Amino acid sequence: MGASPSPLVGYNTNVRHKGKLYHIQTEDSGVKRPHVITQLFADGGRIVASEKTSYEEHIGSE
Helix, strand or coil, rough: CCCCCCCEEEEEEEECCCCEEEEEEEEEECCCCCCEEEEEEEEECCEEEECCCCHHHHHCCC
């Protein structure tokens, strides 16, 4: 079994809300696995929310 390819594009940012620091990470998995995953982290790495959005229906359309 081969290694999984790395995400192609990522965006990371920190947001402070009501005195707590949150980290938001969004990654595009590429056209072979056409989806974007956004995760919200708190408390030094605990995932508090995750959203996966497919864009497969848009591949090849212009």
